[in-house]
Amino acid sequence: MSQDPTRPEGGDPHSWEELLRSMMGPAAAEEAMRAMRASGLDPEAMSQAAGLPADRNQLMMMIGQMQQMLASGGGDPVNWRLAHDLARQTAHAGGDPSVSAAEAERVRSALSVADLWLDTATELGPAGGRQEAWSRADWVERTLPTWKRLSEPIATSVSQALVETIEAQAEQLPPEVQAMAAQMGPVQGMLRQLGSAVFGMQVGQAVGTLAREAFGTADTGLPLVEEPTAALVPSNVADFAEGLDAPAEEVRLFLAVREVAHARLFAHVPWLRAHLLGIVESYAREITIDTDAMEEAVRGIDPTDPEKLREAFSGGVFALEQSPAQRAALVRLETALALVEGWVEEVTAQAVAPHLPHAVPLREMLRRRRASGGPAEQTFATLVGLELRPRRLREASTLWATLGAERGTAERDALWSHPDLMPTPEELDDPSGFVAARRAARAAEEDVDAALAAMLDGTLTAGTDGDVDDPLDQPESGAAGTAPDGTGPDSDGPDDTEDRPGH
Numbered sequence: 001m002s003q004d005p006t007r008p009e010g011g012d013p014h015s016w017e018e019l020l021r022s023m024m025g026p027a028a029a030e031e032a033m034r035a036m037r038a039s040g041l042d043p044e045a046m047s048q049a050a051g052l053p054a055d056r057n058q059l060m061m062m063i064g065q066m067q068q069m070l071a072s073g074g075g076d077p078v079n080w081r082l083a084h085d086l087a088r089q090t091a092h093a094g095g096d097p098s099v100s101a102a103e104a105e106r107v108r109s110a111l112s113v114a115d116l117w118l119d120t121a122t123e124l125g126p127a128g129g130r131q132e133a134w135s136r137a138d139w140v141e142r143t144l145p146t147w148k149r150l151s152e153p154i155a156t157s158v159s160q161a162l163v164e165t166i167e168a169q170a171e172q173l174p175p176e177v178q179a180m181a182a183q184m185g186p187v188q189g190m191l192r193q194l195g196s197a198v199f200g201m202q203v204g205q206a207v208g209t210l211a212r213e214a215f216g217t218a219d220t221g222l223p224l225v226e227e228p229t230a231a232l233v234p235s236n237v238a239d240f241a242e243g244l245d246a247p248a249e250e251v252r253l254f255l256a257v258r259e260v261a262h263a264r265l266f267a268h269v270p271w272l273r274a275h276l277l278g279i280v281e282s283y284a285r286e287i288t289i290d291t292d293a294m295e296e297a298v299r300g301i302d303p304t305d306p307e308k309l310r311e312a313f314s315g316g317v318f319a320l321e322q323s324p325a326q327r328a329a330l331v332r333l334e335t336a337l338a339l340v341e342g343w344v345e346e347v348t349a350q351a352v353a354p355h356l357p358h359a360v361p362l363r364e365m366l367r368r369r370r371a372s373g374g375p376a377e378q379t380f381a382t383l384v385g386l387e388l389r390p391r392r393l394r395e396a397s398t399l400w401a402t403l404g405a406e407r408g409t410a411e412r413d414a415l416w417s418h419p420d421l422m423p424t425p426e427e428l429d430d431p432s433g434f435v436a437a438r439r440a441a442r443a444a445e446e447d448v449d450a451a452l453a454a455m456l457d458g459t460l461t462a463g464t465d466g467d468v469d470d471p472l473d474q475p476e477s478g479a480a481g482t483a484p485d486g487t488g489p490d491s492d493g494p495d496d497t498e499d500r501p502g503h
Contacts (some may be wrong), residue, residue, distance in 0.1 A: 077155035079193075079200030084144060086201055090208025091136040096235070099133045103234040107133035110256035111230050114351070118260055121350035123413040127260070127267035129228025136211040139233055143217070143224040147207055149277065150222075153284035155199045212236065215255045218262035221337040222280070223273045230263040232256060244365075246358035254362045257351050261344045269416045276336055283329040334391050335425045341370065342396025343416075346404065367393060392428050399423060399431035406435055 099107075111131040119125075134142065210220070216232050217225050232255060241251040266273055322330070345363065352359045370393065404412040415421045427434040 077152050077196055078203060079196045080148060082197055082200035083204035086204030087140045087208040088137055090205055091140050091211035096136040099135050099234055104133040107232045107234060110252045111260055113253060114256040114260040117257060117351040117355060118347065121347040123410050124264045124268045127228040127230065127263040129263060132231040134231045134233050136233060136235065139211040139214055140207055144207060146224045147203060150280050151203050153281060216259035221341055222276055223266045228263055228267040230260050232259060246362060250356050250358055254352055254356055254359065257348045258344055261347050271419055275419055279329050279333045279336065283326050286323050286326045331425055335428065338392040338396040339422060341393050343400050345397045346400040395428045395431060399428060399434060402431050402435050
């Protein structure tokens with residue numbers, strides 16, 4: 001092969017050029033290389049400064065990783081192919097056995113029994129959807145569409161912020177990078193692909209980790225499947241049951257009741273799924289980036305090392321600034337998640353009490369598990385500042401229990417009929433006060449209903465002058481039918497029939 005006259009003698013013909021071509025494409029890479037050489041920059045020195053491996057095989061392996069990371073994303077703000085593959089790999093780490101026919105039957109049996117037990121604990125009927133046993137890979141496949149809906153608005157903001165941050169600090173970058181910045185059109189596309197890939201790695205890692213922790217479809221509190229479905233992941237249930245004092249079958253039944261309770265709630269409260277996901281989406285739309293923190297983090301990132309990129313972004317490169325609207329959204333989300341989890345906890349406790357001896361310790365263990373959060377929840381909190389935990393679970397559970405004890409399960413469950421009836425964050429502070437207010441409101445409604453019924457069921461009476469005794473307009477004092485001034489239908493006072501509406 002002939003010597004490239006623009007390449008310094010002795011320079012490596014593959015390192016820097018190959019890396020640029022993998023990231024920017026052949027034409028843009030050539031332009032960038034020409035600009036650097038024209039300014040007297042030494043590609044070999046740049047290669048060494050960037051820490052590129054001297055061994056050709058290692059270099060080509062690294063380039064292959066970069067090509068795969070950048071080329072597979074398309075124009076999406078999240079590289080979903082990368083997210084999907086990494087989620088599957090993470091879920092499979094340590095093994096992901098296929099669900100056997102016997103395990104699937106045990107799961108379906110537990111979910112069916114759970115439906116029967118719940119009939120005594122809630123007015124909300126069976127969800128009517130599928131009852132399934134999932135592997136961890138199944139969990140990834142079935143829930144990833146919802147994660148896509150939740151993540152893309154955030155990723156779009158983050159990707160744009162990454163490009164703007166790199167552009168803003170271009171003057172402080174090394175000369176070789178400034179030369180690349182001269183071709184800003186291709187570089188912008190590269191940066192967006194880079195942000196898309198990194199966000200895809202982050203989401204994929206988190207979803208894959210959640211797949212190793214989740215018992216079913218609603219462990220995060222969010223409804224992760226659109227259609228009515230109740231499912232358990234037998235391998236995760238078995239891992240959780242290992243080492244507990246309760247028998248494995250009892251643990252399976254307890255978790256099945258929780259899963260079916262979630263399924264019933266989301267199936268019979270049509271506004272709830274859109275309400276929860278809408279809060280997360282409104283939070284994402286308000287996202288702003290702490291550009292100072294991003295600039296500091298970007299300076300320490302080696303863009304040639306995908307693993308270092310993922311680790312850096314996992315550590316909070318995207319430091320987010322919460323606006324007042326976002327803080328309000330977080331309060332609404334925490335309250336909604338607490339109300340969902342509190343209701344599920346209460347009806348589960350009622351349903352399993354006659355059947356499972358270890359119901360109380362299992363309930364407390366699940367509370368602690370939800371309160372502490374797992375690695376995946378911490379990952380999402382680091383990435384977007386959003387914790388999917390019901391911080392006020394105990395208050396919400398107390399509220400549902402108090403309301404059910406005083407007003408009955410029918411009135412308790414009727415609160416789900418409209419979002420305006422749900423307790424506010426302030427009312428969660430005082431469950432007894434909320435129940436008392438509901439009692440007073442209900443009493444007033446009953447008084448009005450009784451008065452209207454009296455008007456309509458024939459108990460209305462007519463006076464001698466044709467006037468009507470209205471049960472809603474009784475005098476404040478004196479005998480029935482006598483006004484405070486002594487006048488009335490049987491008195492000698494003036495007849496006011498003509499002055500009354502409707503006469």
